[in-house]
Amino acid sequence: xxxxxxxxxxxxxxxxxxxxxxxxxxxxxxxxxxxxxxxxxxxxxxxxxxxxxxxxxxxxxxxxxxxxxxxxxxxxxxxxxxxxxxxxxxxxxxxxxxxxxx
Amino acid sequence: xxxxxxxxxxxxxxxxxxxxxxxxxxxxxxxxxxxxxxxxxxxxxxxxxxxxxxxxxxxxxxxxxxxxxxxxxxxxxxxxxxxxxxxxxxxxxxxxxxxxxx
Numbered sequence: 001x002x003x004x005x006x007x008x009x010x011x012x013x014x015x016x017x018x019x020x021x022x023x024x025x026x027x028x029x030x031x032x033x034x035x036x037x038x039x040x041x042x043x044x045x046x047x048x049x050x051x052x053x054x055x056x057x058x059x060x061x062x063x064x065x066x067x068x069x070x071x072x073x074x075x076x077x078x079x080x081x082x083x084x085x086x087x088x089x090x091x092x093x094x095x096x097x098x099x100x101x102x
Numbered sequence: 103x104x105x106x107x108x109x110x111x112x113x114x115x116x117x118x119x120x121x122x123x124x125x126x127x128x129x130x131x132x133x134x135x136x137x138x139x140x141x142x143x144x145x146x147x148x149x150x151x152x153x154x155x156x157x158x159x160x161x162x163x164x165x166x167x168x169x170x171x172x173x174x175x176x177x178x179x180x181x182x183x184x185x186x187x188x189x190x191x192x193x194x195x196x197x198x199x200x201x202x203x204x
Contacts, residue, residue, distance in 0.1 A: 009141075019132055027125050030144060034116060041143040042132060 005038025006083040011052045014044035018051060025053075025072060032076055036084045055082040107140025108185040113154045116146035120153060127155075127174060134178055138186045157184040 008029055012022035019042070026040040051063035053075065060078045061070045070078070073092040080087050110131055114124035121144070128142045153165035155177065162180045163172045172180070175194040182189050 014136060019129065019136075023125060023129050023132075026144070027121065030121055030125075030146060034121075034146065037146065039111075039143050039145045041141050042128070043141045044132060044136065044139065 005036065006056050007039045007041065008037055008079065008083075009041040009043060009054045009057075011043040011045050011050055011054075013046075013048060013050045015046060016049060019044065021069070022051070025070075025075060028072055029076065029079055032089070033079065033084060033087070036087065053079070055079060058082070107138065108158050109141045109143065110135075110139055110181065110185075111143040111145060111156045111159075113145040113147050113152055113156075115148075115150060115152045117148060118151060121146065123171070124153070127172075127177060130174055131178065131181055134191070135181065135186060135189070138189065155181070157181055160184070 008026070010022045010026055012018040022042050026042055030037055030040050049063065051061075051069060052059060053061040053070070060082060061075060063069055073089070076089055076092060080089060110128070112124045112128055114120040124144050128144055132139055132142050151165065153163075153171060154161060155163040155172070162184060163177060165171055175191070178191055178194060182191060
């Protein structure tokens with residue numbers, strides 16, 4: 001276990017009141033990747049409309065680029081691919097990612 | 103606004119299932135210190151019973167040292183004293199910190 005565990009960061013638009021959303025997604029990630037994630041950082045930002053997720057500094061989601069928020073299932077898949085490729089996300093991997101489960 | 107905003111970190115015992123508690127307290131701090139806090143990091147840890155809060159790396163609460171969790175009001179006061187001494191916490195500063203408000 002000498003390898004540092006990955007750090008996940010969510011930057012959210014504070015003025016848009018997206019703290020609760022960012023915190024919810026963060027807790028989902030901490031729950032799903034318990035034992036795999038090293039930390040989860042929430043970063044309030046005054047940039048209008050910003051919602052970005054990074055793993056060890058690498059951008060895995062940008063609302064500005066994608067034009068929308070991630071579904072929680074697809075966010076988990078993106079994070080999983082980075083930090084725990086062998087981690088089976090269950091029905092989230094076998095469905096269409098639209099159920100909110102996983 | 104060139105001064106970096108303070109970073110708050112909560113290290114919690116993952117095996118004790120304290121993620122929700124840590125996330126709740128973290129959100130309380132982000133809400134109360136909106137515009138003053140730079141980030142909030144949740145750090146799962148496998149050390150039994152650990153619950154520590156740091157501001158810019160300085161320990162402001164340790165369950166191991168104090169023998170208990172902080173009340174949310176006293177935690178806000180401790181963090182306030184570090185990051186925004188002039189920030190009036192309202193009735194939390196005038197009551198006995200046992201109301202859960204503030």
